[in-house]
Amino acid sequence: MPYSPTAPPIPVNPYGFILVSAGGRLGARLLDGLLFVVTLGIGWLIWSCVTWANGQTPAKSLLGHVIADVHTGEAFGWGRTAFREIFLDGLLAWLLDAVTCGIYFWVDAFMVFGDRQRTLHDRMAGSIVRHV
DSSP, X not given: OOOOTTSOOOOOOTXXXXXXXXXXXXXXXXXHHHHHHHTTTHXXXXXXXXXXXXXXXXXXXXXXXXXXXXXXXXXXXXXXXXXXXXXXXXIIHHHHHHHTTTHHHHXXXXXXXXXXXXXXXXXXXXXXXXXX
16 A cells, blocks of 8 residues: 555554544533533542542543553553653643643643643653543
8 A cells, every 4th residue: 555645644553442532632621621610629539549540530430441551551550550640640740830831731732632642741751542
């Protein structure tokens, strides 16, 4: 089959799992925000402490998404999920966003349209988001 420079690349997935689309990831982010507001943050935090053991946030558990290792496809455990959510997607993201006057947020968000729908914090954590 000849190479066509206009044909989009076909994502290679050697593990057989289906990655969550950019729209699915946006939906999970918005649902997490809604759940945070509805539960006044405390319920969301308690729920998160339970779901992080399965590599999920509360919204990801409702939508059937899981945070997984980019190389093996195995779901993250509690420690890796907590590190990704609290430090990489929380504190570090806030700091980088403040330093870059909001540019980090947009770069992180638009990276989801690239290679395997991975954002910057996914790349730092070595993660992907796939369906259960």
